[in-house]
Amino acid sequence: MPEAPARVPHLLFVCVGNSCRSQMAEGFARAALGPRAVAHSAGSRPAGHVHPQAVALMAEKGIDLAGHRSKSLDELPAGVVWDCVITMGCGDACPHLPARRRLDWDLPDPVALDDAGFRAVRDRIEELVARLAAELPGPPAPEAGRP
Numbered sequence: 001m002p003e004a005p006a007r008v009p010h011l012l013f014v015c016v017g018n019s020c021r022s023q024m025a026e027g028f029a030r031a032a033l034g035p036r037a038v039a040h041s042a043g044s045r046p047a048g049h050v051h052p053q054a055v056a057l058m059a060e061k062g063i064d065l066a067g068h069r070s071k072s073l074d075e076l077p078a079g080v081v082w083d084c085v086i087t088m089g090c091g092d093a094c095p096h097l098p099a100r101r102r103l104d105w106d107l108p109d110p111v112a113l114d115d116a117g118f119r120a121v122r123d124r125i126e127e128l129v130a131r132l133a134a135e136l137p138g139p140p141a142p143e144a145g146r147p
Helices: 021-036 052-059 115-135
Strands: 010-015 038-043 084-087 101-104
Touching: 010 021, 021 038, 021 052, 021 115, 052 115
Parallel strands: 010 038, 010 084, 084 101
Antiparallel strands: none
16 A cells, blocks of 8 residues: 655744735745745734835845735634744734644844845844754755746
8 A cells, every 4th residue: 555645744924914024934935845845924913915125135035925915814724734833023913823833933023124124034034944944854945046
């Protein structure tokens, strides 16, 4: 009898507005993990848009967020067992969601920061996602923007 395929981990990145931090993390996770994981993002109080600066700065890394939209936690797919829920500096504004593993990345909301600060948050998210990706099974996906 053939072995059943391994279940793909499901990751959820959560911040308040789902306009910057969690959107960037989802983009980096999809680029870094490819088919090795399913990445989603959502916000406890969605802003209703993805911040243009997040779109522009992710484009510098070869990741396109232009088609993304700010989503509520209520819009997440039903019945998903989250392998890892990563909150991103939202403190009490992020509800406790059931997950096999929880992480809290204490990151400032880049909306209030200048361009250099916004870029520093983006780069820190990239580092944290790379570290998380290294912990998941399977070979790494190609680098963003490369075949």
